[in-house]
Amino acid sequence: MSPWPPPRGPFKSTLKIGGRKMRKYQRRNFVKGMLFILPWLIGFAVFTAYPIIASLYFSFTEYHVTTKPQWVGLENYKKLFNDVLFLKSLTNTLYYVAGLVPIGLVVGLVLALLLVQPLKEIVFYRGIIYFPSIVPAYAFATIGIWFFHPYLGFINHILGFFGIDGPMWLSDENWAKFTIILLSQWGAGGTALIYMAAIKDIPRELYEAAILDGATRWQMFKKITFPLISPATLYYLVIATLGALQIFDLPQIMTGGGPANSTLSYVMYLYRHAFTYVNMGYASAMAWILFIISMFLTFLIFKTSKRWVFYYGARR
């Protein structure tokens, strides 16, 4: 960081707005503004920027917190790709992403479409749909265990009415991840809220014109609603992907990673190395790989977004 307060001399000439030198009052304003955000800047530097950079350094060391870090080069990274559990937790996490993101999108969107219907008591429904999202993860994970209980649970009871012998859900390694994905939809109210706002922003006249032209509901959804809420979809995709990559609380509480490591997520395994084995170097390397994966997926989403995100009124 540059020294603070900044030296007077060169300061004058370096601060420019639009190529012109800053006027005196502008400069004063700038200093004032900086002073106002200083607490945040310091917090960011100390609690975010420094740890991020430090973890990059630690990822090339063997570090047990109380001993001095020892430089080992790429050793941690090499070891990771021979670590069976690491690869397992990585594939599990990608499975979570592949399941959570699209299913969450559909559920959120369908809920949003229902919640913009012109009904008298719609406010009540909105409240009910959003309500589960404010329940703490621990509470709903515990309820979820019962919900999906193979013998006594609600889901298998309902399936039983239709003569279906429900799966073992969390007790079956082939179903456990999917069960967690399903249960996560409990929090779909948040996504629905964002979509609802986006849908309500769409000008009515577009639909009126479409109705005059004899468009069906599906056509209107496909040609008007979906394209015009695409900015919200972009936001959702990025946030949901990053969230799914970091999934921790549900599997940690509901299964602890079992059965047979089938629900072990990336961050759970990272946590284990960082805080149970106090293997900070290894854990830091894991964190950086996850960071790179996150960056890559976000980049991919943004890169393709030019093709499918539309802003109403903006020329392409």
Place this chain on the structure above:
Amino acid sequence: MRKLLLILTLIVLSTFAMAEVVEIVFWHNMSNPVDKKSIEESVAKFNKTHPNIKVKVVLVPGTETEVTKLMTAVAAGTGPDVYYLDRFTVAQRAHQGVLECLEDYLVQLGVDVEKLKSKYFDFAIAEATYNGKLYALPWDTDVRVLYYNKKLFKKAGLDPDKPPVTIDELDEYAEKLTIIKNGRIEQLGFIPWFGQGWHYTWGWAFGGKFYDEKTQKLCFADDPKIIASFKWQKKYADKYGMKNIGAFQSAYTGANLNPFLAGKLAMVVDGNWFLAQIRTFAPKDFEFGIAPIPYPVYGEAGSTWAGGWSLVIPKGAKHPKEAAEFILYMATEGQVKYAIDTYHLPTYKEAIPGLVEADPMQKYFAELLPKAHCRPVIPVGALLWDKLTEARDYILWGKKTVEQALRDAQEEVQEALDKALGKK
């Protein structure tokens, strides 16, 4: 002369009065109200009898192998003076440089260390020692036994006063006590890995050996008895199916729900603390018996293993000498009181009579203590535990053969151990 003496006593007295009271900070995680109260009372008594020291008790989160708060505090130089640490990780933490050598401070206090050691059970001292020196004084301990439901025994036509002694009997009884209807498990006789049926529990009951101290080599993957103990557990997994057992177990997720207490699991291996749970949570008319852990003919009769906690001085403690004085008090007098108050088994032999007097049923557990096993004292104890648990899961779920799973675990932990011991 008299004047001189007077002045001298005055000087001594005034320095005594002026001597600053040293405050030491004690972190523990015994949040259970009964345990907490006993600790607080002992601390209050210590503060009264040691006017130059004031102990401040702070309840901090932490579990057996999870000591995040301690590690970060020690790294930052803001750690406590006394910490409550799971004993089987003492060697590991001492190796990582998190602990001060307690023995050095005890010697400074003029304590006869050899004599002090003899007052504790051997396994507890072994766990508290690293590189031949005491890094901790042992706190409480525990043992594992077989609990069985007498009512279910009667219902199945078994003699409620004859618990299974051998593994063959256990298998036979388990079969008779199991009820399966329409493919659903309604009642199970026994699940080997439930409760405290850990890898260590069965490995030792089968007469196996996990670690050779002389060569500093892990040897469980080469021990036919340990292999047999896992193969025996696998038979249960195959017979009932892991999914079905998982479904059966998942009805009892939660703190005080236990299939044994609900009368759905007829036999279980659990710790001595389970007795308190039975008394608190089981139905009024619950009838149960306690028996040694069953063993095969070639195994070890009355085998059990003990864990428990200890008191240590973290690195960077501001007043290590006073901390050692407090630890010494707690691990002796404090333990006598703790045993009576909480029914935790003591590692301090003199605390046993008080415990047995307070609760005669504890006698059974106390008698098992002198020859209890303890987990290998190595600087990678937590890793070994996790890898053994992982290997067991691979075996039960049929992901690896017994031999392969144990071999993989042994190689991985041995590598970490060699590194920790500076052999590589």
